[in-house]
Amino acid sequence: MKVLLRNPRREIDVDGPVSVNTLLERLEINRESVIVIRGDELIPADTVLADSDQVEIRPVISGGAVDTQVRP
Amino acid sequence: MKCRVCRGPAIIDIRRHNANFCAEHFLKLCRDQTAKAIADFDMILPGERVLIAVSGGKDSLALWDLLLEMGYDADGLYLGLGIGDYSDDSGTYVRAFAESRGARLIEVDLRAEYGYDIPTGARAARRAPCSTCGLSKRHLFDRAALDGGYDAVATGHNLDDEAAVLLGNVLHWHDEYLGRQLPVLAARNGFPRKVKPLVRLGEREMAAYCVVRGIDYQVDECPMAEGNRHLAYKDALNMLEKRSPGAKHDFYFGFLARASERFRTTIDAEQDALLECERCGAPTPSEICAFCRLVEKAAGAQPVTITTRGGAV
Ligand code: SF4
Ligand SMILES: [Zn+2]
Ligand SMILES: [Zn+2]
Numbered sequence: 566m567k568v569l570l571r572n573p574r575r576e577i578d579v580d581g582p583v584s585v586n587t588l589l590e591r592l593e594i595n596r597e598s599v600i601v602i603r604g605d606e607l608i609p610a611d612t613v614l615a616d617s618d619q620v621e622i623r624p625v626i627s628g629g630a631v632d633t634q635v636r637p
Numbered sequence: 638m639k640c641r642v643c644r645g646p647a648i649i650d651i652r653r654h655n656a657n658f659c660a661e662h663f664l665k666l667c668r669d670q671t672a673k674a675i676a677d678f679d680m681i682l683p684g685e686r687v688l689i690a691v692s693g694g695k696d697s698l699a700l701w702d703l704l705l706e707m708g709y710d711a712d713g714l715y716l717g718l719g720i721g722d723y724s725d726d727s728g729t730y731v732r733a734f735a736e737s738r739g740a741r742l743i744e745v746d747l748r749a750e751y752g753y754d755i756p757t758g759a760r761a762a763r764r765a766p767c768s769t770c771g772l773s774k775r776h777l778f779d780r781a782a783l784d785g786g787y788d789a790v791a792t793g794h795n796l797d798d799e800a801a802v803l804l805g806n807v808l809h810w811h812d813e814y815l816g817r818q819l820p821v822l823a824a825r826n827g828f829p830r831k832v833k834p835l836v837r838l839g840e841r842e843m844a845a846y847c848v849v850r851g852i853d854y855q856v857d858e859c860p861m862a863e864g865n866r867h868l869a870y871k872d873a874l875n876m877l878e879k880r881s882p883g884a885k886h887d888f889y890f891g892f893l894a895r896a897s898e899r900f901r902t903t904i905d906a907e908q909d910a911l912l913e914c915e916r917c918g919a920p921t922p923s924e925i926c927a928f929c930r931l932v933e934k935a936a937g938a939q940p941v942t943i944t945t946r947g948g949a950v
Contacts (some may be wrong), residue, residue, distance in 0.1 A: 569677055597875040600649075600844050607648045607848050609638045609657060623856060625844035626797070626871050627694060 566614055568592075569621040581616035588614065589622070598626050649845050652882035654656055660849050663669030667846050670837040671703050680832035684742070685788035687832075690778050691734075691742075693727030693855040696793030698734050699846045700835055704791070706736055709729045711791070714781050716774060719754020734852060737793045743785070745777055755861060761938035762931050766861035769931065776919060776928035782829035789830040797826035797840035798939045799833070799869040800885040803892055816900035826911055827920040839885070840871075841891030860943055 566581045568588070579588060585601050585608060601608050602621045614620060638647040651666075658666060675681050687704060691697040691713040704711040715731045718724050720788035730746075735742035748754045751773075753761070759769040782790045799818070806814045825829040835843065847854050852861035862868075877884040913919070914926035921927065 591935055595872075595875050595879055597652075597839075597841060597878050598872070600841060602848060603850075605848070607660075607845055609647050609650050611638050623844065625695070625840045626868060626875075627696075627840070627858065627862075637827065 566616055566618040566620065569619070571622075571624055581618065582613050584610070585612050585614065586610045588620075592622070594622060599624055642703070647847070650844065651839075653839065653878070653886055655882070658669075663842075663845065664849060665840060666705060667699075667842060668707060671700075671834050672707065674820065674834050674837045675832075678832070679914045680723055680821050680834055681709060681789055681791075685710070686786070687789050687791050688743075688778070688782045688785060688787040688829075689713050690774065690790060691715050692732050692793070693730040693891075695843045695852075695854045695856075696795055696798075696835060696840075698730065698793075698852050698854050699741065699792045699843045699850075700791060701734065702846075702850055702852060703739070704834070706739060712743060712744045712785075713788075714742040714745070714778060716777055717744065717748065718750045718757060718770060718773075719746075720859060721853070721894050723857065723859055723943070725855070730854050735738075743781060745781065747773060751932050751935075753932065753938065754940070755945055756941035758931055758935040758939050759841045759861075760941050761935040771863070772927055774932060776926070779827075779829055779916075779919065783827070787829060787918070789824075793830050793835055793839055793843070794833040794839050795835040795838050795843055796885055796889060797871055797874070799836055800874050800889045801867055803889055804870045804874060805866065815897070816902070819897065826920075836889070837886075 639658040641656035642662040759766040823829040911920040
């Protein structure tokens with residue numbers, strides 16, 4: 566299956582079937598820091614992905630200014 | 638996985654709540670958590686007008702959507718920061734959202750109205766880009782809120798943001814920052830009230846919220862993000878969260894309930910000592926405020942071009 570990763574944007578091939586959880590573990594991605602999207606739907610961690618699937622693993626962590634968050 | 642509420646197929650698992658949710662009940666959870674934060678901290682009272690600081694990212698667009706859905710009178714303010722393609726794309730997401738909801742969007746373009754953009758201003762003032770950006774945002778949001786007669790400025794800071802900032806402030810014992818790290822800062826001395834209605838929701842939930850609601854947002858990182866330290870705190874907290882779901886929530890809300898009071902004494906004295914900026918009238922500890930000094934330094938500086946896109950994670 567095709568897996569889209571971000572920051573930087575790149576695509577990798579992974580053999581299915583594999584569960585979302587296992588896929589994240591294999592890629593050493595912490596599940597707390599991403600959402601997984603198939604088509605335009607959010608899919609939970611126990612979903613089994615097929616070889617023909619296209620999924621995006623989208624990071625949800627943004628950096629930016631500490632500064633804007635601490636002063637009045 | 639099944640939804641905790643209706644037993645239908647789940648679309649998201651939230652380990653902090655030890656539960657899974659279908660789309661409908663996930664959206665309800667987000668609204669309920671936002672409503673609870675607003676009520677617990679008296680963020681917005683009935684009939685008040687709110688100005689939302691929108692960046693085009695997931696948090697601020699989700700916040701705008703949530704407040705509109707909940708019936709609040711909420712307008713958006715977008716600052717054109719002039720950070721290359723990143724700012725152009727961000728502005729497009731914000732405008733598309735405002736249009737789709739028929740919501741009122743105010744735009745302020747730094748280059749057109751103040752003669753600088755973030756990369757150029759940062760270099761001219763010899764400040765880090767994020768510090769220049771933060772200073773500009775604070776000043777212009779405050780001004781727009783006061784000029785427009787808004788009761789509060791709302792920002793999209795979520796639980797992960799607050800927990801990461803808290804971790805940084807505690808690691809280095811920044812007392813004065815700890816005193817100000819609150820979900821609400823009351824209006825006073827020329828500052829509008831500042832509220833953070835998303836503090837009960839995690840970063841992952843906000844991204845999921847946008848996907849479920851069909852809100853397109855800026856996924857790429859700002860190329861100027863000095864983020865490394867801040868991102869490292871978030872990574873560290875997510876490692877803890879993975880082992881011990883609820884760790885971030887306990888850390889932040891435990892601080893608010895049990896420790897934050899002890900650091901508050903310094904703020905009041907500081908705010909009472911403020912003067913009015915000679916040029917713009919904003920509250921400032923010196924004769925001319927930091928924003929006016931930045932504008933002055935950046936005037937006529939050679940524009941800096943941004944070529945890179947998307948920071949590394
Ligand atoms: S990362 Fe820094 S420069 Fe970029 S928008 Fe955020 S605060 Fe501004
Ligand atoms: Zn349900
Ligand atoms: Zn000034």
